[in-house]
Amino acid sequence: MKFVDEAAIRVAAGNGGPGCVSFRREKFIPRGGPDGGDGGAGGSVWLVASRALNTLADFRVNRRFAAKSGEGGSGSDCTGRCGESLEVLVPAGTRVVEADTGELLGDLTRDGERLLVAAGGEGGRGNTRFKSSVNRAPRQSTPGTPGESRTLKVELSLLADVGLLGKPNAGKSTLLRAVSAARPRVADYPFTTLHPGLGVVSVGPLRSFVMADIPGLIEGAAEGAGLGTRFLRHLGRTRLLVHLVDLAPFDGSDPAADAVAVVGELERFSPELAARERWLVLNKTDLVSEAEAAQSEAAVCAALGLDETGERPPVYRISALTSAGTVRLAQDLMTRLEALAVVGAPLGATDAKDEGGEEDGGDRDGRDRA
DSSP: OOOOOEEEEEEEOOOOOOOOOOBOOBTTBTTOOBOOOOOOOOOOEEEEEETTOOOOGGGGTOOEEEOOOOOOOBTTTBOOOOOOOEEEEEETTEEEEETTTOOEEEEEOSTTOEEEEEOOOOOOOOGGGGOOSSOSSOOOOOOOOOOOEEEEEEEEOOOOSEEEEESTTSSHHHHHHHHSSOOOOOOSSSOOOOSOEEEEEEEETTEEEEEEEOOOOOTTGGGTGGGHHHHHGGGTTOSEEEEEEESSOTTOOOHHHHHHHHHHHHHHHOHHHHTSOEEEEEEOGGGSOHHHHHHHHHHHHHHHTOOSSSOOOOEEEOBTTTTBTHHHHHHHHHHHHHHHHHHSOOOSGGGOOOSSSSOOOSOOOOOOOO
8 A cells, every 4th residue: 555644634524403393282282382302413523543554545535524414303302313423544643734724633643542623513402492481382493503624634654763864775774674574675776765664673572662764865855855844754753863874875975974964954854853862873884894984983973063072872883784783773772762761651653563574583693883
């Protein structure tokens, strides 16, 4: 199924049923008085988060959702049947925005969480409601109120613990394949990854986390170039970022300049996201010598302003293709996430599933060059 992370839908709640004008007429009771019942309430439209979904592709076909209206009241003080409410399933991690005003209506992050997006109309009042000491035979009733109707913009942000970012062809998808059972498409040319993906990284019994891979960022991504704003949005729910830097860029560019460019786009997109804990991972050590890798590491750290003497984020050297250093990286990420979970609860992404297969069955041996 194609990955879709944005959609516009139209929701309409049911109208309330009209009240009834009726009088009791039975044998030996010639003037029984009013007995018109109220109308039934209209059904409402709810959005319900579900872990079983991971895309908004269904909304490309079905864009209109309407709940049933309430039925009118009847005699003998019978209230009309209420309209049945409608529940629309959306993936967990969906933000709901009203298209006309831009107001954020809600953010569904937990499985089973519900959000009322269109309230049903109230049922009208029957003539029994208007009976009084001076009006014993009222002939008025009220119609039901109309239900709410609005256009919604739904946006999906992946629920993950760790997010990968970097330039195109930096090796993000290859790293995801190396540490998880996910099988994203990889190739030796840029822009192989066109849609965000998830993978479950297992480092031991009952110890796993979810890693998110997004397409590579290019210059101007913070302003929407290359759909950068849509891709960066998927990193908003992560608790830790992994910045991959290609030590052997295919275009011969400077790794330090590439790293600075990615951080700059991140800062322009969201200062809050840029301030999040970010680890530096130098990839493709299998294509350069040990001396060249050390020289590139020093240049990248200097360009990013990482203090050698003070506290700085972890820096790793790996080869995602040969899995060298990936085992230790995954274990250290798990340890750090467990430490962060003591301060704040995780985003609940650890029960997600790989897009490409089952969970990873075991560690992969590799040389640690960090």
